[in-house]
Amino acid sequence: MENIFAGVKLWALLFTVLAIAACGGGTADQSQDGNQEDQLLTVVTTVSPITSIVENIGGSRIRLEGVVPEGVNSHTFEPVPSMAKLMSEADLIIINGLFLEEPTLALAESNKRDDAVILSLGDQAVTKENWQFDFTFPEAAGHPNPHLWPDPNLGLRYAELVYDQLVAMDPKNAEYYAKNLAGFRVRVKQLDEAIRAAVATVPEQNRKLLTYHDSWAYFAKQYGMEVIGAVQPSNFSQPSVKEVAGLIDQVKSLGLPAVFGSEVFPSDVLEAIARESDAQFVDDLADDDLPGKPGDPEHSYLGLMRQNLVVMIPALGGDASVMADVDVRNVFDGPSGAIYPQ
Ligand SMILES: [Zn+2]
Incomplete structure (x- = not known):
């Protein structure tokens, strides 16, 4: 009997040890994760x-x-x-x-x-x-x-x-x-x-960008578009009256259907240029303001570029529907914990 009791006790002890190990497993993993974190x-x-x-x-x-x-x-x-x-x-x-x-x-x-x-x-x-x-x-x-x-x-x-x-x-x-x-x-x-396909739908004479903030130089070079000007001077102040008049003449003579502002830089001046030259004023190109909010699938660099094309191409007379198929989600599994200050 003593042996049986001893056996039961041993099992109970073993069970307890295993239970502690199992519960403690979480703690051990966490501390291991903690080390990995470090x-x-x-x-x-x-x-x-x-x-x-x-x-x-x-x-x-x-x-x-x-x-x-x-x-x-x-x-x-x-x-x-x-x-x-x-x-x-x-x-x-x-x-x-x-x-x-x-x-x-x-x-x-x-x-x-x-x-x-x-x-x-x-x-x-x-x-x-x-x-x-x-x-x-x-x-x-x-x-x-x-x-x-x-x-x-x-x-x-x-x-x-x-x-x-x-x-x-x-x-x-x-x-x-x-x-x-x-x-x-x-x-x-x-x-x-997708960008190449979308730009190809824009009438050739419209493949021109007049923007407020000058962030399209390398994009334009890559995709056969021309940056005809930007409104924002190098000191980020306002352009002169003469410069504005010159831009209005340019947009008129080119017959540009749209000019582009940026969410970050509201521009009355560009709006006035658009009005004077009968162009549409599109106010929501962005070069570093990602769409959506952190955690949204489109809140990414690729999402930013897709969004810009969706804004830009139709305004210039093209079709941006090909952009809808572009996968802009992050490539890795799960959240990364990256911090995007807002
Ligand atoms: Zn910028």
């Missing part, structure tokens, strides 16, 4: 299209936070001093470069750890020979148009540069990053083909 690269980015591209490659294996809130003027954005702490915690700081985020770059440089890396995508994606200068970004000032990403081929180049950097700093997740890059490449290719 090992995640901390990546800080600037504007939301770049945050989205980085999110697509890094997925849930990096800790990612953007700095520039959506819907603000990224060209004049001044980081608040509290961002110094974020910079000091970063392993990797990814910016567009090409003089877009000078105050943020200065803050990063003076607060980052010695071993932290600053990756300037725009400076690596194109050589100086490919820099575009225009009305808002005149060659005399020496700062090229920094908006490379509206050309999705350059957006893909950004993704490749991000991939190279993540693999260099975090080789144990190389396979995961490679899978994400491969998926992203497929989506960009699909987007690129």
Whole structure:
């Protein structure tokens, strides 16, 4: 009997131990996850299209936070001093470069750890020979148009540069990053083909852009469109009366059906140009304000570009229905926890 009791006790003990182990399993996993969390690269980015591209490659294996809130003027954005702490915690700081985020770059440089890396995508994606200068970004000032990403081929180049950097700093997740890059490449290719097809439906004489904010230089070059001008001067003030008169003449003589404003830069001037030249005023192109809100499937770099084409192409007399099939969701499974300041 004693043996049986001892056996029962032993079973009870074993059961208890197993139960504790099972319950404790959660705790053990959590602490393991916690350790993995601690090992995640901390990546800080600037504007939301770049945050989205980085999110697509890094997925849930990096800790990612953007700095520039959506819907603000990224060209004049001044980081608040509290961002110094974020910079000091970063392993990797990814910016567009090409003089877009000078105050943020200065803050990063003076607060980052010695071993932290600053990756300037725009400076690596194109050589100086490919820099575009225009009305808002005149060659005399020496700062090229920094908006490379509206050309999705350059957006893909950004993704490749991000991939190279993540693999260099975090080789144990190389396979995961490679899978994400491969998926992203497929989506960009699909987007690129859809843009080509959509632009092809625009009457040739209408493949011209007059925008308020000058962010379409690289896009236009890629897709055979012409940027005939931008309204916003290089100091982000208002254009002169003479410049406005010149633009009205230009839109009239070209018979342009539409001119394009931006949500971030409301422009009475462009509206007046549209009115005087009988063009439609389309006020919702965006270069860094992602559609929807964080967590929405269309709140992505690819979603931003799809949305721009849906706005632009019909206004110029074309058909953007091909854009509806473009998959703009993030390529990795599950939420990444990336922070997009609003
Ligand atoms: Zn811009």
